Amino acid sequence: DQQVKQNSPSLSVQEGRISILNCDYTNSMFDYFLWYKKYPAEGPTFLISISSIKDKNEDGRFTVFLNKSAKHLSLHIVPSQPGDSAVYFCAASADSGGSNYKLTFGKGTLLTVNP
Amino acid sequence: DAGITQSPRHKVTETGTPVTLRCHQTENHRYMYWYRQDPGHGLRLIHYSYGVKDTDKGEVSDGYSVSRSKTEDFLLTLESATSSQTSVYFCAISPTGTEAFFGQGTRLTVV
Numbered sequence: 001d002q003q004v005k006q007n008s009p010s011l012s013v014q015e016g017r018i019s020i021l022n023c024d025y026t027n028s029m030f031d032y033f034l035w036y037k038k039y040p041a042e043g044p045t046f047l048i049s050i051s052s053i054k055d056k057n058e059d060g061r062f063t064v065f066l067n068k069s070a071k072h073l074s075l076h077i078v079p080s081q082p083g084d085s086a087v088y089f090c091a092a093s094a095d096s097g098g099s100n101y102k103l104t105f106g107k108g109t110l111l112t113v114n115p
Numbered sequence: 116d117a118g119i120t121q122s123p124r125h126k127v128t129e130t131g132t133p134v135t136l137r138c139h140q141t142e143n144h145r146y147m148y149w150y151r152q153d154p155g156h157g158l159r160l161i162h163y164s165y166g167v168k169d170t171d172k173g174e175v176s177d178g179y180s181v182s183r184s185k186t187e188d189f190l191l192t193l194e195s196a197t198s199s200q201t202s203v204y205f206c207a208i209s210p211t212g213t214e215a216f217f218g219q220g221t222r223l224t225v226v
């Protein structure tokens with residue numbers, strides 16, 4: 001049972017426009033959410049995160065929105081740049097018992113920003 | 116870069132042989148994770164550790180075992196490698212179990 005879902009395998013956007021990547025989750029125990037970016041042949045790198053007590057977090061061109069009632073989060077990239085082309089993973093963290101946390105990832109969305 | 120090193124970076128092994136992948140950190144983080152990345156599956160958690168000698172299973176733990184005898188080292192062992200374990204393996208570390216930092220990955224091919 002997939003607890004973190006990224007239903008769009010790919011997204012193509014023009015340079016300068018907004019990129020919106022979506023993520024849905026099913027586990028109501030998740031209390032921290034993260035986005036990672038991954039280039040080919042490299043490890044994922046942390047991009048931005050949000051706690052379940054917030055509904056928005058912004059860092060430069062990147063903004064993450066959280067809608068807890070809908071169990072949905074999204075990553076907005078404005079303006080999009082060709083260097084943003086990568087696979088983006090949504091991840092969520094929950095206490096698996098005894099305050100031991102583990103990160104669960106979605107399948108990823110390949111973002112292509114066209115010049 | 117977070118102080119995390121995976122070794123080896125590439126390995127080809129034969130079906131049925133044991134394989135051990137090593138993850139070494141210099142950050143003294145509490146949490147260490149092993150993930151595998153496969154096309155169409157994203158990153159799937161194999162095992163994780165929340166302290167020395169404290170480990171737990173992830174969603175795809177069958178065929179894998181782990182050990183953490185020191186804070187800095189987390190070993191992933193494939194007792195008898197199978198072709199289905201051909202994958203890219205990533206180690207990650209985290210101080211709190213939320214934000215995690217990944218290694219460069221180990222590409223394992225089982226022939």
